[in-house]
Amino acid sequence: MPRDTLLVFRHTIGPVLRSPATILISMVQTILYLVLFGPLLEDLVRVPGAANSWQVFAPGILVQLALFTGAFAGFALLPDLRAGVVERMRVTPVSRTALLLGRVLRDVVVTMAQAVLLLLAATALGMRAPLVGVVLGLLLAAVLAGALSAASYTMALALPNEYQFAPVVQSVTLPLMLLSGVLLPIAFGPDWLRAVSKVNPLTYAVDAERALFVGDYGATDVLTGVTVVLVVFGLTVLWGTRSYRRQNA
């Protein structure tokens, strides 16, 4: 299976390697948030333990990046489904899990590359954070992107048209983002908003990222966030593999 996963990964990463600019283009939205929204928080947000607002905002925006890159990954599957590439691969002995994981691995790698660029930009804008925390945060974001991309591919298999897939993805990602405190800590909000945010797995990812970025590695937020992300990853991969398999005899 690892061999099959690598084969599928190399196949799907091909277009990215041929035109690496696509890595930048697909993260323009996140960069805009960072550059045009981030500075607004400089005098607004004071969080205990954080040197400046960037230490709070950058980890949030990192989760937003993982969310967008992951959740929109399914769009890359649609032309392949139409062209018969997926069926062609399904009539080979290749592992069904690898058909999914190879693509997920591509999105994890792309997210990592984007995240490095994002964090460099944040550093240029004034973010200061411990290196270990940043690296751990990056890994967590990569797994999160993998979980979301597995879910996105599974949705794309069920809704193999842009006009069906796009509205579903849009209407899922926006509430997930707003209810996770990506832009501003959800602690600022009223009780009901905080209560709703508790059912959103992204909330725990954001809390864990923020703790990592201030170097608080032993915080319960970190443990909870990592556990939630890993569980969600396991579940979405399981769900995705099942639906790749279900379409077969």
Add this chain to the structure above:
Amino acid sequence: MIHVRGLARRFHTRRSTVDAVTGVDLDVAAGEVVGFLGPNGAGKTTTLRMLTTLLEPSAGSAEVAGHDLLREPALVRRRIGYVAQGGGCSPHGRVREELVLQARLHRLDRDRARRRVDELMDRFALTDLADRPTASLSGGQRRRVDLAVGLVHDPAVLFLDEPTVALDPRSRAHVWDHVRSLNAEHGTTIFLTTHYLDEADALCDRVLVIDHGRIVAAGSPSELKRQVSGDVVEVGSARPSAVAEIAGRLPGARDVTTTATGVRFHVPRGDTALPELLPALVLAGVSITSVQVHRPTLDDVFLAMTGRPLHDDTQEAPVAA
């Protein structure tokens, strides 16, 4: 090589159920070229997708390339090649890349994959196109890539879904040549679907006519044609009634009609009837001006079996997705 019993598939849509295939039995021997002939929506592609492990049958059983379709789909996949109607080239892939990937997915190691791909590119005249994006190829070129992709692992059975649909006549002839030589030189069993009668006629040892999800006729193209109406013989002569009398004595002759300039009649086989007819006419001193034998086409077969012409678009069953 393929044994199918009672294979059926029912699709459920929100409002209705569609029986795309309703109990197909068929057997294909090793080395045969068998064609599935029928109009759009007859159940050809659905059957093919079941036999290639892409779609779960609602009922029935099948053995493909020596393995049970339902219990050992992974083993079936190792031994079959499948070329879908639209091909399966990645929109952003390049020719060699696509072929190597497919060979590697079929568990060939790097060296064997490279050798096999070089061999196939040579056979399908793709060597000059090796680094071209598949999206930039012509229809005929892309079809050759599709065929090569289906053959990377030298399958025992090759499934072709409408192999020449939307191809120009020259590319079509090339595909036919490749299919024939694949069968003749490599002994590959070939199962194809088509809604072109001339294609079934040109390629297939045996034709299965499918309509509304079931097989309505089976046999070699010439058997099927004979089964329908026999051949039509037309004889030109200044003495039609004398010709008609002699022709009427031929074994199996029927529907003898005379016109001012000749005679027209049906016999089971025109090619064997003529050597009897001509000496008889000479012996009787009847001179003739022309002789023609019309063999029925598979169009006539389809019409006789189903009561409607093959390309009658008004009666199409819904195409199952």
